[in-house]
Amino acid sequence: MKSILHIIRKEFLQLRRDPRMFPIIFVAPIFQLIILGYGTNLDVRNIQTVVCDLDKTAQSRELVSKFVNSGYFEVSGYAQGINDVDHYLDYGKASIALVIPRKFGDNLIGNRGAQLQVIVDGSEPLLTTAGMQYAGIIAGNYTQAAALKSLSSLAAAQGASLKIPRVNPEIRIWYNPELKSRNFMVPGVLATLLMILTMLLTSLAIVKEKEVGTMEQLMVTPIRPYALIIGKLAPFVLIGTIDIILALTVAVFWFNVPIKGSLLMLGFACVVFLMTTLGLGLFVSTVSKTQQQAMMTASFFVVMPMIYLSGFAFPIENMPRAIQYLTYALPLRYFIIIIRGLFLKGVGWHELWPQLLAMALIGFAILVVSIFRFQKKLG
Numbered sequence: 171m172k173s174i175l176h177i178i179r180k181e182f183l184q185l186r187r188d189p190r191m192f193p194i195i196f197v198a199p200i201f202q203l204i205i206l207g208y209g210t211n212l213d214v215r216n217i218q219t220v221v222c223d224l225d226k227t228a229q230s231r232e233l234v235s236k237f238v239n240s241g242y243f244e245v246s247g248y249a250q251g252i253n254d255v256d257h258y259l260d261y262g263k264a265s266i267a268l269v270i271p272r273k274f275g276d277n278l279i280g281n282r283g284a285q286l287q288v289i290v291d292g293s294e295p296l297l298t299t300a301g302m303q304y305a306g307i308i309a310g311n312y313t314q315a316a317a318l319k320s321l322s323s324l325a326a327a328q329g330a331s332l333k334i335p336r337v338n339p340e341i342r343i344w345y346n347p348e349l350k351s352r353n354f355m356v357p358g359v360l361a362t363l364l365m366i367l368t369m370l371l372t373s374l375a376i377v378k379e380k381e382v383g384t385m386e387q388l389m390v391t392p393i394r395p396y397a398l399i400i401g402k403l404a405p406f407v408l409i410g411t412i413d414i415i416l417a418l419t420v421a422v423f424w425f426n427v428p429i430k431g432s433l434l435m436l437g438f439a440c441v442v443f444l445m446t447t448l449g450l451g452l453f454v455s456t457v458s459k460t461q462q463q464a465m466m467t468a469s470f471f472v473v474m475p476m477i478y479l480s481g482f483a484f485p486i487e488n489m490p491r492a493i494q495y496l497t498y499a500l501p502l503r504y505f506i507i508i509i510r511g512l513f514l515k516g517v518g519w520h521e522l523w524p525q526l527l528a529m530a531l532i533g534f535a536i537l538v539v540s541i542f543r544f545q546k547k548l549g
Contacts, residue, residue: 175401204420204424214242214297214300214301214304215241215242216241216242216243216244217242217243217244217265217266217297217300217301217304218244218246218263218264218265218266219237219243219244219245219246219264219265219266219267219268219301220245220246220247220248220249220255220258220259220263220264220266220267220268221234221245221247221248221249221267221268221270222248222249222250222251222252222254222255222267222268222269222270223248223270224251224252224269224270224271224272224274225270225271225272225273225274225275227274227275227276228275229274229275229278229279229284230270230274230275232312233270233274233286233309233312234268234270236308236311236312237268237305237308240304240308242300242301242304242308243266243301243304243305246258246263246264247263247264249267252269255267255269255289259289259291262291264291265290265291265297265298265301266288266289266290266291266298266301266302266305267287267288267289267290268286268287268288268305269286269287269288269289270286270287271285271286271287274286278313284313286305286309288301288302288305288306288309290302345514345515346514352425352427353427353513353514354510354514356421356425356427356513357421357427357506357509357510357513357514358482358483358506358509358510360417360418360421360509361443361482361502361505361506361509362476362477362482362502363413363417364410364413364414364417364440364443364444364447365443365447365473365476365502366473367410367413368406368409368410368413368444368447368448368451369447369448369450369451369454369468369472369473370451370464370465370468371406371409371451372402372403372406372447372448372451372452372454372455373450373451373452373454373455373458373464373467373468374461374464374465375402375406376402376451376452376455377455377458377459377460377461377463377464378461380455380459381460381461399452399541399544399545402452403448403452406448406451407444407448410440410444410447410448411440411441411444414437414440418436421513427513428513429512429513430512430513430514430515430516431511431512431513431515431516431517431518432512432518432519435512435518435519435522436509436512438526439505439508439509439512439522439526439529442526442529442530442533443501443505443529443533445530445533445534445536445537446501446529446532446533446536446537448537449533449536449537449538449539449540449541450468450472450536450540451468452537452540452541452543452544453536453539453540453543454467454468454472455544456540456543456544475500476500476502477502479493479496479497479500479503480497480500480502480503480506481497481503481506481507482502482506486503498528499532501529501532501533501536504525504526504528504529504532505525505529507522507525508522508525508526508529
């Protein structure tokens with residue numbers, strides 16, 4: 171036990187001797203969480219729009235105002251003709267063009283069906299897809315309201331009453347009623363930052379000892395391999411725990427993302443996930459000879475696949491079947507499900523135990539293989 175405590179003390183002394191490590195360990199995660207929390211915002215608003223109004227009637231101006239007042243569109247310019255629209259789209263001055271044809275108002279008043287052309291820039295799929303959906307809804311609601319108004323005026327002129335049956339849907343959105351993408355993205359960002367920080371710190375710290383030659387000095391001491399491994403990993407468990415507390419504080423009090431589930435289960439899940447990240451860091455250190463090699467290995471073979479295939483950025487359901495099967499081997503997949511379930515849904519052990527068990531088994535396997543390889547390297 172004393173040997174383990176001596177190694178832990180040595181690790182903290184090494185961290186203290188390198189003043190650059192403290193900002194990386196404690197400041198960088200919070201800074202990145204804040205920046206990425208704002209940057210990874212999927213809410214589409216203020217889409218730059220060019221308007222080509224060939225009708226120039228009260229009805230066409232009212233339609234444009236409906237688009238602007240919705241908050242989803244912002245007029246960046248007015249094109250005099252259809253040929254001028256290309257200029258705005260080609261130079262990136264607008265992402266969507268609204269072309270209102272001639273006789274739009276007359277057709278609308280005469281209930282003959284008014285047409286509206288929407289031209290989108292397909293180079294920005296997320297933005298334009300959302301813009302097309304918003305445009306369809308706004309235009310549909312406006313033309314329907316205008317048609318009802320026209321029919322009501324006609325019926326009033328003829329002295330008859332107009333009765334139109336309506337279906338009033340009652341829509342309820344669970345877990346994220348305001349549809350804020352930040353509530354969905356911040357827990358995922360927190361998980362990925364925790365993975366990157368603890369894994370890289372572990373791998374770089376061990377590889378650094380190989381570079382400076384202190385690992386060989388430890389190997390000739392009577393310290394047992396298990397004591398050396400525990401002493402090496404324990405400081406990073408503490409660092410990871412502190413970072414978790416700081417990141418959760420930022421998520422709750424800065425971004426106002428509530429934790430609806432059990433804090434006890436959240437803490438337990440974070441500890442289990444730490445087991446996998448520390449195991450991955452230990453494994454990377456066994457296959458790397460320099461810190462640069464460790465950084466490249468971790469980035470290309472662990473971090474990028476985990477982020478892209480875990481469901482953090484892209485839905486797993488949209489991936490090819492073979493890739494979907496591959497994602498079952500990624501612990502970050504299960505941790506993101508757990509952390510989003512606890513933040514947004516407020517679910518508990520009964521609902522999340524399959525993900526927690528799978529993550530624990532994968533983490534245990536990774537840690538055992540990494541320890542075995544590390545002991546073999548020591549031998």
